[in-house]
Amino acid sequence: MIALGLDIGSVAAKGVLLDGERLFTCLLPTGWDPRGAGEALVAALLAEAGKCREEARVIVTGYGRVSFQGADRVVTEISCHAKGVAKLLPGTDTIVDIGGQDSKVIRISQSGKVIDFAMNDKCAAGTGRFLQVTAAALGLAVDELDNAEDRALEVEISSMCAVFAESEIIGLLASGVSKGGIIAGLHRSIGKRVATMARSLGVGGQIAFTGGVALNRGIQRALSEELGQPVQITEYCQFVGALGAAMLARTC
Ligand code: ADP
Numbered sequence: 001m002i003a004l005g006l007d008i009g010s011v012a013a014k015g016v017l018l019d020g021e022r023l024f025t026c027l028l029p030t031g032w033d034p035r036g037a038g039e040a041l042v043a044a045l046l047a048e049a050g051k052c053r054e055e056a057r058v059i060v061t062g063y064g065r066v067s068f069q070g071a072d073r074v075v076t077e078i079s080c081h082a083k084g085v086a087k088l089l090p091g092t093d094t095i096v097d098i099g100g101q102d103s104k105v106i107r108i109s110q111s112g113k114v115i116d117f118a119m120n121d122k123c124a125a126g127t128g129r130f131l132q133v134t135a136a137a138l139g140l141a142v143d144e145l146d147n148a149e150d151r152a153l154e155v156e157i158s159s160m161c162a163v164f165a166e167s168e169i170i171g172l173l174a175s176g177v178s179k180g181g182i183i184a185g186l187h188r189s190i191g192k193r194v195a196t197m198a199r200s201l202g203v204g205g206q207i208a209f210t211g212g213v214a215l216n217r218g219i220q221r222a223l224s225e226e227l228g229q230p231v232q233i234t235e236y237c238q239f240v241g242a243l244g245a246a247m248l249a250r251t252c
Contacts, residue, residue, distance in 0.1 A: 002049065004056045005245025006041055006071075007080065008034045008064030011100030011128060012212060014242040015041035017049050017056075018250060024048050025239050034064025057252060059245040063101070073252055077241050078106055078117050084244030085208045086112025088234045093204030096194055096223065096231065097240070098213035100128040105198045112244075118201045124162040126193030128213045133162040134186050137169040138179055146218040149187060150180025157185040160193065184218065191222030198227060207231045210240040 003018040009030060017024040026044045030037045038060065046053060060071040061080040068074075077097075085092050086108060095106040102121035108114055124130045128142070134157075135142045155177055159165040165186075172182055190213070198207075207227065213219055214237035224231045236243060 007241035080244030153181030154184035195226035
């Protein structure tokens with residue numbers, strides 16, 4: 001059997017296919033159709049691996065997991081992240097995950113079992129949504145932010161709310177503040193917000209940073225400064241949940 005893990009997120013649908021030692025990944029925008037995005041992931045991964053659906057065991061996670069039909073099991077993102085991180089970054093005891101519409105902190109055991117977690121899914125502060133709204137106000141794409149930051153000119157962004165932060169940015173730009181300094185302030189704001197949540201849970205020895213927002217090196221740096229210790233990342237940071245789901249599919 002081959003193992004397929006799907007993480008159908010609010011912004012991006014991620015898939016991992018494990019076939020022995022072979023690993024395939026695929027990422028598609030979730031758009032308005034989480035079920036369709038999940039099906040497109042399955043088709044793309046099976047085609048790439050040269051396998052058919054009957055050979056695959058499928059576990060699905062993420063906010064769109066309930067809409068996907070035909071999974072062998074549905075598992076929470078928290079459990080899948082714990083499993084994926086234990087594999088990719090062994091020794092981790094705290095995961096900070098920042099996705100499109102929520103941020104979470106998860107304490108795990110060495111075998112990848114969840115010990116405790118905290119989550120912000122009530123407002124956009126400290127999430128990828130905050131980054132998307134504020135990047136748009138600066139006329140940039142989210143993946144352009146980290147190269148454009150200027151830490152020497154960092155300004156404080158006082159609004160935690162994405163809507164107010166957007167207005168604050170427009171005001172700062174109008175008064176001549178540099179884009180680079182504003183971006184450094186945005187990275188700091190997300191780092192501070194999530195570090196506060198992490199500290200409320202008690203930060204452990206080795207911290208892993210996952211989710212799409214972990215691709216931004218400015219936020220990695222701000223988060224590690226706010227926590228007072230390094231945060232580990234992996235090239236698969238956005239695929240951690242899907243990998244964890246695929247690993248669970250191997251054993252179910
Ligand atoms: P979800 O599972 O909710 O879809 P992801 O973990 O896939 O979330 O992360 C999506 C978020 O990642 C988006 O909100 C986007 O802002 C952010 N993102 C994606 N690529 C980058 C990048 N290169 N730099 C910074 N942020 C990114």
